[in-house]
Amino acid sequence: MAERLVPEQGLVPEQGLAPEQGHAPEQGRGPGQGHAPEQRLAPTPSHTVGPFYGYALPFPDGGEMAPAGHPGALTLHGYVYDGEGAPVPDALIELWQAGPDGSLAGAGGSMRRDPVTGGFLGRNGVDFTGFGRIATDADGHWTARTLPPGGPAAPAAPYISVCVHARGLLHHLFTRVYFPGNAEANAADPLLASLDPARRETLVATAGSPGSPPGTYRFDIRLQGEGETVFLEFR
Numbered sequence: 001m002a003e004r005l006v007p008e009q010g011l012v013p014e015q016g017l018a019p020e021q022g023h024a025p026e027q028g029r030g031p032g033q034g035h036a037p038e039q040r041l042a043p044t045p046s047h048t049v050g051p052f053y054g055y056a057l058p059f060p061d062g063g064e065m066a067p068a069g070h071p072g073a074l075t076l077h078g079y080v081y082d083g084e085g086a087p088v089p090d091a092l093i094e095l096w097q098a099g100p101d102g103s104l105a106g107a108g109g110s111m112r113r114d115p116v117t118g119g120f121l122g123r124n125g126v127d128f129t130g131f132g133r134i135a136t137d138a139d140g141h142w143t144a145r146t147l148p149p150g151g152p153a154a155p156a157a158p159y160i161s162v163c164v165h166a167r168g169l170l171h172h173l174f175t176r177v178y179f180p181g182n183a184e185a186n187a188a189d190p191l192l193a194s195l196d197p198a199r200r201e202t203l204v205a206t207a208g209s210p211g212s213p214p215g216t217y218r219f220d221i222r223l224q225g226e227g228e229t230v231f232l233e234f235r
Contacts, residue, residue, distance in 0.1 A: 063142065065128065074145075079140045080093070080164065083225040086140075090135070095162060097161060098150045099128055100147050110133075132146065148179070157182050158179065159176040162177055169223075175203065175232060205218060
């Protein structure tokens with residue numbers, strides 16, 4: 001599965017997140033005029049319905065990817081902003097990553113259900129699953145507790161894959177989180193190396209501000225406009 005960068009201008013025209021353009025239906029024939037051979041209706045424009053993220057998709061403690069009290073855990077948090085810089089209060093963030101040893105196997109159980117009550121069993125509090133799903137709050141903020149991702153095959157640097165669902169998006173967006181402590185590996189990473197410095201910064205989390213707990217990183221996601229996050233397209 002190859003990947004390429006979405007142009008810097010974003011996934012959509014500058015005037016905003018607009019539906020895809022459709023075509024007018026073909027003109028049919030009236031009564032008594034017969035039927036055109038193999039007449040077909042053209043596709044209609046796409047529409048956004050919802051969001052309905054409050055039902056079924058989020059699950060309790062979706063951001064608690066690392067067991068509580070794990071000595072190597074880190075906190076990753078940030079905000080989702082729209083093109084005008086306003087927070088998006090109903091976005092849904094998914095995180096996918098390798099474990100500290102680089103393994104992508106993970107452990108099942110992030111969204112297990114209790115067959116008796118129908119409720120969530122969730123994680124077992126011991127295993128690392130490598131997957132998280134977090135809904136933003138009223139301020140557009142999200143938080144995850146996870147473990148540092150292990151390094152993939154060189155020259156790629158360790159990263160966490162991010163998928164963003166939000167209002168106005170006809171298709172979810174993909175991006176990555178790299179960490180500032182891996183400066184040497186980041187410098188050699190093919191994706192980061194292909195970007196100019198300003199764009200590259202949108203993929204690197206920032207270490208916590210003075211006074212914040214050790215192992216705290218911030219990663220904001222800007223859907224459009226100035227400082228727009230680099231998004232990827234997978235094929």
